[in-house]
Amino acid sequence: MALPVALKAFAGEIDAVLDGLMDSPYGREARLFEAMRHAVLLGGKRLRPFLVVVSADMFMVSRDCSLRVGAAVEMVHAYSLVHDDLPCMDNDDFRRGKLATHKKFDEATAVLAGDTLLTKAFEIIGAHETHKLAEVRSDLVQALALAAGGHGMTGGQMFDLEAEGHPLEMPEITRLQAMKTGALLEFCCEAGAILGQASRLQRAALHGYAHDLGLAFQITDDLLDVEGHAATVGKKVGKDAAAGKATFVSILGIERARQQAEMLADQAIAHLQDFGAAADRLREVARFVVERES
Numbered sequence: 001m002a003l004p005v006a007l008k009a010f011a012g013e014i015d016a017v018l019d020g021l022m023d024s025p026y027g028r029e030a031r032l033f034e035a036m037r038h039a040v041l042l043g044g045k046r047l048r049p050f051l052v053v054v055s056a057d058m059f060m061v062s063r064d065c066s067l068r069v070g071a072a073v074e075m076v077h078a079y080s081l082v083h084d085d086l087p088c089m090d091n092d093d094f095r096r097g098k099l100a101t102h103k104k105f106d107e108a109t110a111v112l113a114g115d116t117l118l119t120k121a122f123e124i125i126g127a128h129e130t131h132k133l134a135e136v137r138s139d140l141v142q143a144l145a146l147a148a149g150g151h152g153m154t155g156g157q158m159f160d161l162e163a164e165g166h167p168l169e170m171p172e173i174t175r176l177q178a179m180k181t182g183a184l185l186e187f188c189c190e191a192g193a194i195l196g197q198a199s200r201l202q203r204a205a206l207h208g209y210a211h212d213l214g215l216a217f218q219i220t221d222d223l224l225d226v227e228g229h230a231a232t233v234g235k236k237v238g239k240d241a242a243a244g245k246a247t248f249v250s251i252l253g254i255e256r257a258r259q260q261a262e263m264l265a266d267q268a269i270a271h272l273q274d275f276g277a278a279a280d281r282l283r284e285v286a287r288f289v290v291e292r293e294s
Contacts, residue, residue, distance in 0.1 A: 003281070003284040003285065003288050004288075006281070007045060007046065007047070007050060007288075010046060010049075010050050010053070011043075011044075011045070011046045013067070014046050014049045014050075014053075014067065014070055014071060014074065015041065015046075017067045017068070017070075017071045018040055018041065018071050018074060018075075019037075019041065021068075021071055021120075021124060022036060022037050022040060022041075022120075023036075025037075031105065031109055032109065032112055032113060032116060034105075035101055035104075035105045035109045035110060035112075035113035036113045036116055036117055036120075038101055038104055038105070038113075039078045039079070039081070039082045039101045039110075039113055039114070039117065040074065040075060040078045040117065042078075042095060042096045042098055043096050043098075044096055045292075045294075046074065047285070047289075048070070048073045048074060048077050048184065048185065048188045049067070049069075049070025049071060049073055049074045049188070050070070050285070051185065051188035051189050051192075051210070051282075051285065052066055052069050052070040052073055052188045052189075052191045052192055053066045053067060053070050053192070054192070054281045054282060054285070055188070055189045055190075055191065055192025055193060055206060055282070056069075056191070056192035056195050056196060057192070057281075058192060058196070058275060058278045058279060059192060059193065059195070059196020059197075059198050060196065061192065061195045061196045064129070065129075065130055065131055065195055066191075066192065066195060068124055068125075068127075068129060068130045069124075069125060069130060069140065069191050069195065070188075071124060072120075072121040072122070072124040072125045072144070073121070073144070073184065073187065073188055073191070075117045075118070075120055075121040075124075076117070076118060076121045076144065076148050076153075076184065077184065078114075078117055079113075079114040079115070079117035079118045079121075080114075080148075080153055080157075080184075081095055082100075082101045082102070082110050082113055082114040082117070083110075083111070083114045083157075084157070085100040085101065085102060085110075086102055086107060086110060086111070087102070087107065089157070089161070101113055101114075118148070121144070122141060122144070122145075125137060125140050125141055125144060126141055131195060136194060136195065136197065139194050140191060140194055140195070143187050143190060143191065143194065144187055144191075146183075146187075147183040147184050147186065147187035148183075148184065148187075151179070151183075152179055152183030152184065153179065153180060153181075153183055153184055155179050156176055156177070156178075156179030156180025156181070156183070157180055159175075159176045159179060159180070160176060160180055160245070163176065163245060163246060164245055166246075167246060168246040168251075169251075170251055170252075173246060173247065173248060173251065174215065177214070177215060177218040177248075178211065178214060178215065180218075181214050181217060181218045181221075182210070182211055182213075182214025182215060182217075182218070183214075185210045185213060185214040185217065186207055186210040186211055186214065188210065189206040189207070189209060189210035189213075189282075190203055190206055190207055190210070192206070193206050201274075202274075202275075205271050205272065205274060205275070206271070208268075208271040209268045209269075209271040209272055209282065209286075210268075211268075212264045212265070212267040212268035212271070212286075213264070213265070213268045213285070213286055213289060215264050216261045216262075216264035216265045216268065216286070216289050216290050217289045218248070219248045219249075219257050219258075219260055219261040219264070219290075220261050220289060220290050220292060222247040222248045222249040222250075222257065223249055223254065223257060223258060223261070224293070224294070225247070225249075226249050226254065227254070248260065258290075261290045262290055264290075265286040265287060265289065265290045266286075268286045269283050269286050
């Protein structure tokens, strides 16, 4: 099955899992749950949970287990987007072509929805249904906390805010994006290895793959912000230049940035050599990340 077709089929599968794991709106807190459902079920490529499941498939992990971890990751990702869209952050009115959560509801509800999505993710990962071994669940919790926290995604967002209007060199931009975007992608690939109790070398190979994949993903995002159209990308474009943010594109230029993304995709694929044909889907993802239009 071609990757775009597989991604579309998987999106339906993970959406059903997400729908089943989300609390139904009721009581005085109903508005909170409605906002959470809006944030999570807006659609999207579902690339992060796809990486969890594909990586786990390499180690013969039960789909029931990997889908739960994938759903948890998507909740963390959705929480980060809800908060990123707030007026105090990136101030976006639309997400994936639909109203951002704070525009459909209100800012206070959006903050609470993001907070609750984050905690819900850890509730899911910590449950016995995710893996029978408490040690595996503990490793997943610790790895996700590191990816989402101050040395990962939220630290990267702070770095990004601090960088507005300030010139950055390439090493700083690389570190910023490795934290803000790459850390969660790295967790997605390592999660499959954790679930499958893979060797340290196998985990390291997937970590290397995801690190390069994350940077290629972000460079492509920067290119789309310059060259893309809002209707296709699903959100406002040209934001980085308007905010005075240094990006891979602003430093390298369009052509060199595109070449860099291609090189990183090739490096990501090279990390998978020892996995043989079992990693073919991950190789396809690396190519897809730099060729996408949204």
